[in-house]
Amino acid sequence: MKKFLNDPENFIEEMLEGLYAAHPEDIMPAGGQLRCLATKHKVPGKVAIATGGGSGHLPLFLGYVGKGMLDGCSVGGVFQSPGSDEMLTVTKEIDNGAGVLYIYGNYNGDIFNFTMAKEEADMDDIRVEQTIAGEDVASGPRVAPGEKNTRRGVAGIFFVYKCAGAAAAEMKTLDEVKAVADKVAGQTATMGVAFTPCTVPRIGHPSFEIGDDEMEIGMGIHGEQGIRRGKLAPADEIVSEMLPPVLDDLALKENDEIAVLINGLGATPLEEQYLVNRKVAQIVNERGLKTYRTYVGEFATSLEMAGLSISVLKLDDEIKHYLDAEADAIMFKQFAK
Amino acid sequence: MKKFLNDPENFIEEMLEGLYAAHPEDIMPAGGQLRCLATKHKVPGKVAIATGGGSGHLPLFLGYVGKGMLDGCSVGGVFQSPGSDEMLTVTKEIDNGAGVLYIYGNYNGDIFNFTMAKEEADMDDIRVEQTIAGEDVASGPRVAPGEKNTRRGVAGIFFVYKCAGAAAAEMKTLDEVKAVADKVAGQTATMGVAFTPCTVPRIGHPSFEIGDDEMEIGMGIHGEQGIRRGKLAPADEIVSEMLPPVLDDLALKENDEIAVLINGLGATPLEEQYLVNRKVAQIVNERGLKTYRTYVGEFATSLEMAGLSISVLKLDDEIKHYLDAEADAIMFKQFAK
Numbered sequence: 001m002k003k004f005l006n007d008p009e010n011f012i013e014e015m016l017e018g019l020y021a022a023h024p025e026d027i028m029p030a031g032g033q034l035r036c037l038a039t040k041h042k043v044p045g046k047v048a049i050a051t052g053g054g055s056g057h058l059p060l061f062l063g064y065v066g067k068g069m070l071d072g073c074s075v076g077g078v079f080q081s082p083g084s085d086e087m088l089t090v091t092k093e094i095d096n097g098a099g100v101l102y103i104y105g106n107y108n109g110d111i112f113n114f115t116m117a118k119e120e121a122d123m124d125d126i127r128v129e130q131t132i133a134g135e136d137v138a139s140g141p142r143v144a145p146g147e148k149n150t151r152r153g154v155a156g157i158f159f160v161y162k163c164a165g166a167a168a169a170e171m172k173t174l175d176e177v178k179a180v181a182d183k184v185a186g187q188t189a190t191m192g193v194a195f196t197p198c199t200v201p202r203i204g205h206p207s208f209e210i211g212d213d214e215m216e217i218g219m220g221i222h223g224e225q226g227i228r229r230g231k232l233a234p235a236d237e238i239v240s241e242m243l244p245p246v247l248d249d250l251a252l253k254e255n256d257e258i259a260v261l262i263n264g265l266g267a268t269p270l271e272e273q274y275l276v277n278r279k280v281a282q283i284v285n286e287r288g289l290k291t292y293r294t295y296v297g298e299f300a301t302s303l304e305m306a307g308l309s310i311s312v313l314k315l316d317d318e319i320k321h322y323l324d325a326e327a328d329a330i331m332f333k334q335f336a337k
Numbered sequence: 338m339k340k341f342l343n344d345p346e347n348f349i350e351e352m353l354e355g356l357y358a359a360h361p362e363d364i365m366p367a368g369g370q371l372r373c374l375a376t377k378h379k380v381p382g383k384v385a386i387a388t389g390g391g392s393g394h395l396p397l398f399l400g401y402v403g404k405g406m407l408d409g410c411s412v413g414g415v416f417q418s419p420g421s422d423e424m425l426t427v428t429k430e431i432d433n434g435a436g437v438l439y440i441y442g443n444y445n446g447d448i449f450n451f452t453m454a455k456e457e458a459d460m461d462d463i464r465v466e467q468t469i470a471g472e473d474v475a476s477g478p479r480v481a482p483g484e485k486n487t488r489r490g491v492a493g494i495f496f497v498y499k500c501a502g503a504a505a506a507e508m509k510t511l512d513e514v515k516a517v518a519d520k521v522a523g524q525t526a527t528m529g530v531a532f533t534p535c536t537v538p539r540i541g542h543p544s545f546e547i548g549d550d551e552m553e554i555g556m557g558i559h560g561e562q563g564i565r566r567g568k569l570a571p572a573d574e575i576v577s578e579m580l581p582p583v584l585d586d587l588a589l590k591e592n593d594e595i596a597v598l599i600n601g602l603g604a605t606p607l608e609e610q611y612l613v614n615r616k617v618a619q620i621v622n623e624r625g626l627k628t629y630r631t632y633v634g635e636f637a638t639s640l641e642m643a644g645l646s647i648s649v650l651k652l653d654d655e656i657k658h659y660l661d662a663e664a665d666a667i668m669f670k671q672f673a674k
């Protein structure tokens with residue numbers, strides 16, 4: 001795999017140096033540590049929101065820091081959890097006196113490290129709450145509140161960031177922002193499909209093998225096993241297999257409103273993502289559902305993996321209000337200052 | 338190459354159906370023709386701006402339609418010019434009574450068809466002017482105004498859209514908007530590098546061959562021959578070869594202000610684009626140039642080609658003013674309504 005790369009050992013740090021160089025007005029390394037990214041736009045009294053996770057998923061996680069979204073983010077190596085020390089450094093930097101909400105994906109390493117950082121922050125009198133997003137229907141059953149959720153967190157976390165970020169920007173309390181995040185996380189479902197693996201720079205060979213005429217339905221964004229590996233099928237057939245379990249999971253009824261997120265995993269052209277959205281829109285219309293907004297693009301990638309995921313968020317007036325709020329995360333502020 | 342595809346013959350139409358389904362509030366097919374995209378946000382008396390070109394380059398061209406940017410766009414098949422009839426249909430739909438500016442890349446097919454559409458529009462009493470963007474330093478020398486420019490238009494056209502779109506939004510006249518577009522086009526330079534080819538769906542095999550350990554400096558976004566094919570090099574070496582000709586072309590002096598655009602060609606992860614920006618920023622700083630803004634992401638792609646381009650725009654107060662203006666093109670309005 002050809003990559004823009006110098007020494008693979010320096011991949012993360014060099015990527016981060018380029019990131020800070022591109023967005024000097026908006027972000028800074030907390031405590032001078034590159035892997036501890038913090039907003040420069042602090043708002044006294046506002047609940048701060050932090051995320052984090054492995055590198056290799058841009059614009060997830062770093063790209064969602066910005067006004068109306070997140071306040072900080074710590075990242076680890078490619079597909080590796082950041083350490084609790086980094087998370088604590090971010091937490092201290094971004095706290096505005098109103099507490100900090102951690103929003104991150106449902107992976108054991110992240111849970112371990114974020115929970116440790118939360119305990120350390122508590123000892124520093126910074127109140128921290130957590131929302132763990134896990135919405136990949138291919139990776140586990142829907143569970144009742146309080147039960148252990150085995151679903152992996154994937155692109156649907158974007159909706160959680162967006163709504164919680166908007167609630168925090170409206171100066172809601174930590175409990176209120178967490179309630180928004182939990183609600184959105186619980187009303188989101190995702191299914192993915194992978195066509196090709198990706199290559200982690202330090203490893204230098206593809207993360208898994210898959211035949212030239214094969215795809216894997218339900219594969220995770222780190223190459224975790226999916227539901228079914230089979231022959232590559234026409235796009236409409238793939239969508240017809242992926243989308244119904246997502247809609248069924250949310251128990252959607254006729255006239256329910258939804259938001260749809262088509263997410264490219266890295267190497268899938270935007271043209272193909274839109275072609276997929278055509279069939280998604282047909283199925284949604286056949287079920288009598290109302291699409292309030294559709295997002296198409298790269299929101300959570302896996303380096304240069306070819307494939308995509310489809311996420312659906314069940315809406316109500318509160319969630320629509322937060323989706324509509326203005327936001328200005330660094331990855332998406334390409335036009336206006 | 339694995340693609341999300343049904344019948345390759347329907348690739349463009351199905352992609353477009355998915356695009357209209359995703360953005361129903363903002364765009365419509367002019368005259369009911371899918372390949373003739375027009376904004377729904379008409380502003381009486383405003384100069385309208387149209388673009389167009391081959392498909393396969395999203396977010397170029399269609400994605401730049403929106404408030405503060407473009408009013409319409411016609412597209413052809415993958416890497417094929419749209420016809421003059423389609424351009425005329427778009428022109429008639431978007432004209433607000435103040436004339437229409439065509440902004441497009443320097444390719445013979447596009448020039449032929451846009452010029453024919455202009456002549457037909459003139460007969461319908463719609464005044465049309467043209468700005469042809471060609472800024473790839475690998476494809477020809479810088480020429481004086483009035484001389485034939487042989488440079489291909491690539492990602493730098495984004496800057497032309499942004500500034501001309503902002504000028505039109507301020508209700509400048511057609512001559513004034515064209516002057517802005519011409520000025521920005523003349524102060525932009527780009528160089529690209531390709532690692533892999535892409536596969537046009539109807540053709541079904543890669544557009545060219547390149548060794549597993551090779552790259553081509555200066556290759557165009559349709560696979561046009563570059564300056565040099567050679568062994569894959571470390572990222573910093575690649576940047577050190579690509580960027581100086583761009584900076585030299587613009588005759589930049591110490592303390593000049595610039596905007597930088599790192600553009601992924603399709604399959605290159607955002608992480609690698611940022612890693613490239615690190616070296617770009619170093620070279621820019623060493624030359625004593627001032628970076629006013631940096632854009633990193635996919636602005637003009639070539640389906641799933643791996644590679645990227647670096648564009649630089651020489652700034653002055655007028656151009657900075659237009660870069661800062663708000664805009665809301667459909668590909669980038671992912672957060673706020």
